[in-house]
Amino acid sequence: MKRNVLLLLILGLLLAASALAPVFKTDPGHVLINFGDWTIETSVLVLIASLLILWVTVQIVVWLWRMPVETARRLNEQRSYKQLEKGLLALTEGDWHGAEKALEKSTTTQGGTTAHYLAAAQAADKQDAEDRREYYLEQANSGGSKKRFLVELTRARMLLANGSRAAALPVLQDLYKRKRRHPQVLELLSRCYREMGEWDQLQDLVPALRKAGVMDDDELGNLQQEIAVNKLRAIEDADKLLAGWKKIPRATRFVAAVVEAFAIAAGSLERPELAEAVIATSLKNEWNPALVLRYGDPAASDRSKRLKQCEKWRKLYPDDPSVHLSLGRLCAGESLWGKAREHMVRSLELEPSSLGYDTLGQLLERQGELEPAMVCFRNALRMNQGQTPLPLPVGTAWLDKPGTA
Numbered sequence: 001m002k003r004n005v006l007l008l009l010i011l012g013l014l015l016a017a018s019a020l021a022p023v024f025k026t027d028p029g030h031v032l033i034n035f036g037d038w039t040i041e042t043s044v045l046v047l048i049a050s051l052l053i054l055w056v057t058v059q060i061v062v063w064l065w066r067m068p069v070e071t072a073r074r075l076n077e078q079r080s081y082k083q084l085e086k087g088l089l090a091l092t093e094g095d096w097h098g099a100e101k102a103l104e105k106s107t108t109t110q111g112g113t114t115a116h117y118l119a120a121a122q123a124a125d126k127q128d129a130e131d132r133r134e135y136y137l138e139q140a141n142s143g144g145s146k147k148r149f150l151v152e153l154t155r156a157r158m159l160l161a162n163g164s165r166a167a168a169l170p171v172l173q174d175l176y177k178r179k180r181r182h183p184q185v186l187e188l189l190s191r192c193y194r195e196m197g198e199w200d201q202l203q204d205l206v207p208a209l210r211k212a213g214v215m216d217d218d219e220l221g222n223l224q225q226e227i228a229v230n231k232l233r234a235i236e237d238a239d240k241l242l243a244g245w246k247k248i249p250r251a252t253r254f255v256a257a258v259v260e261a262f263a264i265a266a267g268s269l270e271r272p273e274l275a276e277a278v279i280a281t282s283l284k285n286e287w288n289p290a291l292v293l294r295y296g297d298p299a300a301s302d303r304s305k306r307l308k309q310c311e312k313w314r315k316l317y318p319d320d321p322s323v324h325l326s327l328g329r330l331c332a333g334e335s336l337w338g339k340a341r342e343h344m345v346r347s348l349e350l351e352p353s354s355l356g357y358d359t360l361g362q363l364l365e366r367q368g369e370l371e372p373a374m375v376c377f378r379n380a381l382r383m384n385q386g387q388t389p390l391p392l393p394v395g396t397a398w399l400d401k402p403g404t405a
Helices: 002-026 046-093 096-106 114-126 131-141 145-161 165-178 182-194 197-212 217-234 238-247 256-268 272-284 289-295 303-316 321-333 337-350 354-366 370-384
Strands: 031-035 038-042
Touching: 031 114, 038 256, 038 303, 046 096, 046 114, 096 114, 114 131, 114 145, 114 238, 131 145, 145 182, 165 182, 182 197, 197 217, 217 238, 217 256, 238 256, 238 272, 238 354, 256 272, 256 289, 272 289, 272 303, 289 321, 337 354, 354 370
Parallel strands: none
Antiparallel strands: 031 038
């Protein structure tokens, strides 16, 4: 660039001299310089030409003086770029040691930049060399605010990949304060919150994730469900459970997985009746066998109400095993042993399940039929292990009919 400017300047001077040549031919001018005992007398044209020659001579001398240094600098840059290319190729191949060695050499020259150090930090990180990784990151963190941002983002990504979530969290939070719509920062921060179980903070981050377009509508919906389920699981008080349920966004509140989490939480707090209306409303909108089984909780204090509702469902879905199993459990809770056994057996006929065998086993054990009860318990265990259930002993009441489980 400088050389082109110099050539243009010289060309311009030559053109100017050509244009002024006729003028100087008729009137060359007169210049007289007195300096001490020295007296210089010449024409204007000769003075200009002398100054131009002097300036060009100085430029040539300076260029010759700098040429060795400039040549050495270019050679160093070429070596640096070759080492950088070698290091990046080794990094791609997974040769972490070779990559770090080449990248470190690339940073020892004037060509060493933030990119060199970040790549070297990645190679060191893959070798679990935390000290060397931090050294390279510190060396890379010598530029402006943009480079410091990239370095901290790289540090957070590496910490999170290594499972150091507690160390990555403050770094990501600081980056988020600086750039609230940066996709990578939002993605890493949401992942960190999720892995640490910080569901309230993750919920607060959802609007930013939506605005930045980090997740589509389906992904955001799944994330909202995950947040709601985990927040419900963590509640240890019935009043707080109801308050937490009301805070869940309406679009998420009646998703089956969220409703089931609410029912499980209510059951663990020994207040299953809290979930009765919620489950019933959800099943009106969308039939879900898992929720039907939650509805058939025998520990509920409103079993008679649930029995009536399950009888209505049985008429609508006569071959649904979850309805029969729920009826069997509720009947057992009301000491209706015959009906309980009938519905449990029918449920197993329609679809064998671990819960069905365990429930029937408990009923048979209570009735003193220990041998078939043990077979039921073993079948429950076998099904949990992905194995085929064993047939129950012939002669067991209501189990010796053809086609019965």
